[in-house]
Structure formats: C-alpha cells, structure tokens
Amino acid sequence: MSLPGVFLFSHYVESFWSTPPPLVDWSGVPTLVLALVALVMAATALLTRSVEGKRPCRLPGPAALPLLGTRWLFWSRYKMNKLHEAYEDMFRRYGPVFAETTPGGAMVVSIAERTALEAVLRTPAKRPYRPPTEIVQVYRRSRPDRYASTGLVNEQGEKWHHLRRHLTSELTSPHTIQGFIPELNSICDDFLNLLKNCRRPDGIVHGFDQLTNRMGLESVCGLMLGTRLGFLERWMSGRAAALAAAVKAHFRAQRDSYYGAPLWKFAPTSLYKTFVRSEETIHMIVSELMEEAKSRTRGAAQDDGMQEIFLKILGNPELDMRDKKAAVIDFITAGIETLANSLVFLLYLLSGRADWQQRIRSELPACGDLRVEELAAAPSVRAAVNEAFRLLPTAPFLARLLDAPMTIGGHRLPAGTFVLAHTGAACRREENFWRASEYLPERWIEVREPHAPGIVAPFGRGRRMCPGKRFVELELHLILAKIIQHWRVEFDGELDIQFDFLLSPKSPVSLRLVEW
Numbered sequence: 371m372s373l374p375g376v377f378l379f380s381h382y383v384e385s386f387w388s389t390p391p392p393l394v395d396w397s398g399v400p401t402l403v404l405a406l407v408a409l410v411m412a413a414t415a416l417l418t419r420s421v422e423g424k425r426p427c428r429l430p431g432p433a434a435l436p437l438l439g440t441r442w443l444f445w446s447r448y449k450m451n452k453l454h455e456a457y458e459d460m461f462r463r464y465g466p467v468f469a470e471t472t473p474g475g476a477m478v479v480s481i482a483e484r485t486a487l488e489a490v491l492r493t494p495a496k497r498p499y500r501p502p503t504e505i506v507q508v509y510r511r512s513r514p515d516r517y518a519s520t521g522l523v524n525e526q527g528e529k530w531h532h533l534r535r536h537l538t539s540e541l542t543s544p545h546t547i548q549g550f551i552p553e554l555n556s557i558c559d560d561f562l563n564l565l566k567n568c569r570r571p572d573g574i575v576h577g578f579d580q581l582t583n584r585m586g587l588e589s590v591c592g593l594m595l596g597t598r599l600g601f602l603e604r605w606m607s608g609r610a611a612a613l614a615a616a617v618k619a620h621f622r623a624q625r626d627s628y629y630g631a632p633l634w635k636f637a638p639t640s641l642y643k644t645f646v647r648s649e650e651t652i653h654m655i656v657s658e659l660m661e662e663a664k665s666r667t668r669g670a671a672q673d674d675g676m677q678e679i680f681l682k683i684l685g686n687p688e689l690d691m692r693d694k695k696a697a698v699i700d701f702i703t704a705g706i707e708t709l710a711n712s713l714v715f716l717l718y719l720l721s722g723r724a725d726w727q728q729r730i731r732s733e734l735p736a737c738g739d740l741r742v743e744e745l746a747a748a749p750s751v752r753a754a755v756n757e758a759f760r761l762l763p764t765a766p767f768l769a770r771l772l773d774a775p776m777t778i779g780g781h782r783l784p785a786g787t788f789v790l791a792h793t794g795a796a797c798r799r800e801e802n803f804w805r806a807s808e809y810l811p812e813r814w815i816e817v818r819e820p821h822a823p824g825i826v827a828p829f830g831r832g833r834r835m836c837p838g839k840r841f842v843e844l845e846l847h848l849i850l851a852k853i854i855q856h857w858r859v860e861f862d863g864e865l866d867i868q869f870d871f872l873l874s875p876k877s878p879v880s881l882r883l884v885e886w
C-alpha cells in the first residue's frame with residue numbers, strides 16, 4: 371500500500387480509538403481489519419485473474435480485488451481529491467467505456483464516448499433512478515424525527531416524483547425567476563460592493579472563492595426564503611461562516627464515504643461523525659433562518675413576490691412538514707457551492723480572454739440595473755458562460771441506473787447497471803469539439819465542427835435535471851455582466867482544482883480586478 375493509502379487507513383483506524391466506550395467492544399477491530407487487509411493483499415495475486423474473468427460483459431477496466439473491488443485505486447494510485455484526473459487517466463488506459471467494481475462486486479460503468487453518452491442521457495425514464503448517496507440515506511433514515519424521506523436529491527421512484535412535483539414547479543417557472551430579477555440585481559450590486567471593499571489598491575482580491583460562497587448563500591437563501599440575510603455585509607456573521615463550512619464538509623464527507631474505505635457502515639468512524647455534524651449544523655442554521663423568514667412573513671404583505679417559493683412550499687398541504695424543511699435545506703445546500711465554484715471557474719477561464727471581456731463590455735450598457743432584454747442583447751455573455759460549463763463543469767459526471775438493457779460500446783448492459791456519464795471528460799475530447807481543450811466562447815456564436823452541444827449537461831438531463839438551472843443561468847449572466855461593466859479580470863498562474871464531490875477551486879483563490 372502506498373503512503374496516502376496507509377495514511378487514509380490509519381486515519382480510519384484512529385477513529386475507532388477516539389470513539390467513547392461503545393456498547394460493543396470494538397477494541398480488537400483495528401487488528402482484525404489490518405489482518406483482513408493483509409489477507410486480501412496476499413490473496414490478490416492469486417485471485418485477480420479469476421475475478422477479472424468473471425467481470426460482467428468483459429468491459430475493460432482496472433483489476434478488481436476480492437472485497438475491495440477497484441476501490442483500492444483511490445487509496446493508492448490516485449488521490450481522492452484529484453478524482454477528475456484519476457478518471458482522465460483511466461479513460462486513457464482503458465478507453466472511453468470501462469468498468470469499475472464496487473467492494474460488493476457490482477459493476478460501475480464509466481462512459482466518455484459521445485453516442486453512448488447521448489443514448490444514456492436520452493433515455494426517457496419517467497422516474498430516473500440516480501443512485502442515492504448512501505451516507506445521506508443512512509443518516510436521514512436514522513432520524514425519522516427530522517426526515518420523512520431522504521429528500522428530493524436522494525429519493526427514488528414514486529416518492530421522488532411526489533416531492534419533485536410539489537417542490538420544484540415554482541423554482542423552475544420562468545415567471546418566478548423573472549420576478550426575482552430586481553432582487554437579484556440588488557444582490558449582485560451588494561456582491562460588487564463587497565468586492566470593492568475587499569479589493570487591494572493593486573486590484574487583487576484575495577480569498578475570492580470565500581466571497582463567491584457568500585454570494586451563493588445570499589442569493590440561494592434569498593430565492594428560497596424570500597428574504598435578504600446579510601451574508602454580503604463586509605464582516606460575515608459567524609452563522610454564515612459556519613453554514614458555508616458545514617456545506618463544504620458535507621460534500622467532502624459524501625466523497626470520502628463513496629470512494630474511501632466503507633468502514634463507516636460498520637462503526638461510527640470520524641468520517642461518519644463529521645458527516646453527522648455537518649448535517650446537524652446545516653439543519654440547525656437553516657431551521658433558524660426559516661423561523662426568522664416566517665416571522666418576517668407574518669408582518670409583511672402576503673403577495674410579496676420575493677417570498678413566492680418559500681410560501682408555496684410552506685403552504686403546500688400535500689407535503690409533510692419534515693419534507694418541507696428538508697427541501698429548503700437541500701435546495702440551499704445544492705445551490706451554494708455549485709454556484710460559487712461555477713463563478714470562480716468562469717472568471718478564471720475568461721481571464722485568459724481579454725478580447726472576449728472587451729466584447730462583452732461593448733455589448734452592455736455602461737452601468738446600472740440590467741434587464742433581461744439587455745442581457746439577451748449581449749450574446750457574448752451567454753457564450754462565455756456556456757463555454758465555461760463545457761470546459762470546466764462543477765459536476766463533471768452524472769450518475770444513473772439504467773432502467774432498461776442497453777448496448778454500450780458493443781457491450782450489452784443489463785437494466786439496473788450503475789452508469790457514470792462523464793459529460794465533462796467527453797466535452798474535452800477532440801472528436802466532439804473543435805479545439806476541445808481551449809476556452810473558445812466564439813464556438814457558441816459561430817459553430818465550428820466538430821460540435822456536440824448535446825453532451826454539454828452541467829445541470830444534468832431529463833426529469834432529474836437540476837431545478838435550479840434557470841435561476842443559476844440568470845444569476846451567472848447577471849454577475850458576469852456586472853463585473854465586466856466595472857472591471858477587466860486577470861488571474862496569475864493556474865487554478866488548482868480539486869474534487870470535493872464537486873469540482874472546486876482550491877482555497878484561497880486570488881484574482882485581479884483591473885479598472886477599464
């Protein structure tokens with residue numbers, strides 16, 4: 371086992387020791403686990419060949435070990451926070467369709483090939499099954515006092531459909547989002563003021579990623595709770611910082627629970643405890659925010675447009691109160707980091723295109739509030755955002771279970787196969803896009819072949835597609851336009867990107883905002 375693997379393993383072992391005396395005596399477990407791993411390693415050489423022989427469909431892929439499947443790769447050859455690079459490497463080694471094996475022996479098929487991707491994403495499933503994140507499922511099922519279900523993001527089948535129908539119609543309605551534009555303009559202006567305050571005399575803004583996180587918080591909470599919460603004031607409250615940190619920890623724990631050693635399933639490891647702490651912090655803070663929003667609502671006019679989503683969710687008689695609360699929590703959690711990361715990636719990529727920034731500026735009014743018509747009259751804004759989503763999406767792959775048998779790359783996969791559709795990797799392949807690895811927003815204005823827009827899916831596809839898409843696109847267009855109205859964006863060096871279940875910039879990010 372290589373150094374990172376040993377480190378990770380000892381970290382889990384340590385968590386057993388730091389646990390207060392449990393009902394069951396776990397003291398022998400570390401030794402047992404170590405012995406088990408040694409046994410597994412010894413048996414590997416003998417058994418790998420026979421396991422390989424049994425791989426369903428004989429898809430190419432890394433060697434699977436008994437009990438560990440192919441997960442050992444993420445504890446030795448690859449780093450868990452660089453999974454995007456790990457998958458790029460595996461596509462190079464095994465081709466655009468390959469299979470991993472879970473510790474339980476199930477196959478996970480990764481795809482970066484265009485026709486296969488299109489086939490998977492086109493499947494018109496009525497109740498698409500996106501494999502749930504197990505750690506969320508286990509925790510929420512253990513708290514029936516708080517959760518009536520595992521929530522919209524993790525629920526499946528009829529229950530998912532019920533939640534989706536009752537929770538997202540307001541969020542996806544053009545009417546609601548258009549009604550939010552004046553508030554969004556004001557949130558963006560506050561964000562620009564924060565940037566002005568944090569900008570040094572040489573134009574550098576240090577910790578830009580933290581500021582975008584606050585922007586994500588303020589706008590998503592504004593949209594969901596219908597009230598401004600002050601996350602963009604110069605000195606951020608401890609509560610905002612705690613919520614942002616909990617959301618980050620929540621995503622990281624999900625990543626580690628999936629790709630790391632699954633010991634958390636058998637004992638309360640430090641990973642599981644970290645996850646529980648993050649869920650509880652998010653639950654506590656969002657509950658407080660909801661209470662505050664409710665009491666403000668009581669004193670305000672009921673037809674306040676900004677409160678449309680919150681009030682509709684709260685007032686819906688078809689939903690259990692616990693589901694209403696979980697929904698607001700899930701929407702806020704799903705919206706903060708995704709938005710913040712996307713904004714950092716967009717500005718980083720655009721910083722290499724001073725000419726495109728100039729073009730955006732020339733298509734916009736000099737200053738002031740922006741209306742939808744003005745944004746529509748600036749196609750370079752949409753092109754810049756589309757291209758950033760193509761080249762560097764924060765969600766680089768989509769997970770699905772096939773609901774019918776499908777032939778992929780010449781292999782017949784049975785219904786129920788777990789598929790990872792790597793839209794991000796496919797978008798960087800030369801056969802799919804002209805000069806695929808370059809940031810070229812012009813391709814969205816004047817098409818140059820090859821051009822496969824059908825595989826650009828930063829918000830997913832089909833009925834499980836992100837309900838925040840319309841809101842996020844409008845918000846990104848608006849912020850980008852407002853930033854470029856004021857400044858040219860520059861970035862020194864390369865952005866360090868890591869995989870925190872989402873692709874995220876490594877903190878802290880610094881960029882320079884230069885007066886025109």
Ligand code: HEM
Nearest residue numbers: 523701704705708709712765829830831834835836838842
């Ligand atoms: C740049 C910002 C965002 C990105 C890139 C993004 C991306 C995604 C992706 C890729 C999915 C999975 C879709 C699929 O499996 O087909 C998803 C699901 C989801 N997103 Fe977003 N999202 C963003 C912002 C938001 C916001 C602002 C909200 C809420 C206000 C939100 C709420 C959700 C929810 C609830 C789901 C689960 C939907 C379901 O399973 O039915 N997201 N998002």
